[in-house]
Amino acid sequence: MRTQVETESQRNTSPPMPASAVPRRQFDWNSIRCRLLSYYKGVPNTQSGTFETVNFIIWHMLRGAVKIKYTGRSLEAGAGDWMVMAHTLGRRYQVFTPGSQIESLHLGVDTGSAEWAGPPAHVMRGDAVLRDAIADVGNYVTIRYPAGLTPDDRAYAAKTFEDRIHLQKLVWTLMEALYPRLTEAGIHIREPDQYDARVGASMVFIDNWPDNLPWNRGQIAWAGGVSASQLDRIWREARGQTPFQYWNDRRVRVACDRLENTDASIKEIAYGLGFLHLPQFTTWFKRHRGISPRGYRQRFTDHFVRSG
Structure with missing residues (x-):
């Protein structure tokens, strides 16, 4: 007797719903x-x-x-x-x-x-x-x-x-x-161009993902209702980036905001973003901003003092 439970591999290979058939999701303000x-x-x-x-x-x-x-x-x-x-x-x-x-x-x-x-x-x-x-x-x-x-x-x-x-x-x-x-x-x-409800649903999930939790590709895909590989493809078509790249960009913005506008130590900021080791955070930040977290904070402080 054929089972009614669909396997993961079958779900991954089933044809995705075309974007035109997926309702537009309202942006979460x-x-x-x-x-x-x-x-x-x-x-x-x-x-x-x-x-x-x-x-x-x-x-x-x-x-x-x-x-x-x-x-x-x-x-x-x-x-x-x-x-x-x-x-x-x-x-x-x-x-x-x-x-x-x-x-x-x-x-x-x-x-x-x-x-x-x-x-x-x-x-x-x-x-x-x-x-x-x-x-x-x-x-x-x-x-x-x-x-x-x-x-x-x-x-x-x-x-x-x-x-x-x-x-x-x-x-x-x-x-x-x-x-x-x-x-x-x-x-x-x-609001962003969310032509696909699966993009909108996973985007809201990422926007509310705690800053200190590590990336979980499977859970993000679950929020979009498709497999992880399908969600990556849908995101690339709709936004030109993957969910991971969007999440990583968001973390960079959060790091910059905390360096600019809080007195938290760089170590505290690193831990708050889920980095267990300060050098790891420094390398990651420098790769995205071309400057160390300490240098970024100093440059921002110097500018903020001079601007009215």
């Missing part, structure tokens, strides 16, 4: 994370200079004016204007007029598999909702840092879980007020 790194109000730290845009930056011009240049383009903002720059802006030259004063926020926005689309920088006039939202963030921060959390500080560190909850509420309220204005200018976070 819970993978987007946003947090405050610094808040500063006063005279810009640097009058002029060239900087790499490594965070999501908001400048509210209180007095004076600023001009930035990037990839052959330029933008100017005067008193009352808001200058918004996504990290996709890259290298920029900026110059403030004498006597300028700004309200500046640096945010860490992790978009996961989604990406920023549209112009990387924008200037707009503010409104009462935006002004109140940024003021609420500023007031909350300056209670804990009376001189303000200036860009030469490491980053805002929540002291308690309640502190974290409240600050997240304020930051997301600010983003709630800001994002519609950005979309009007054509700037938005675009």
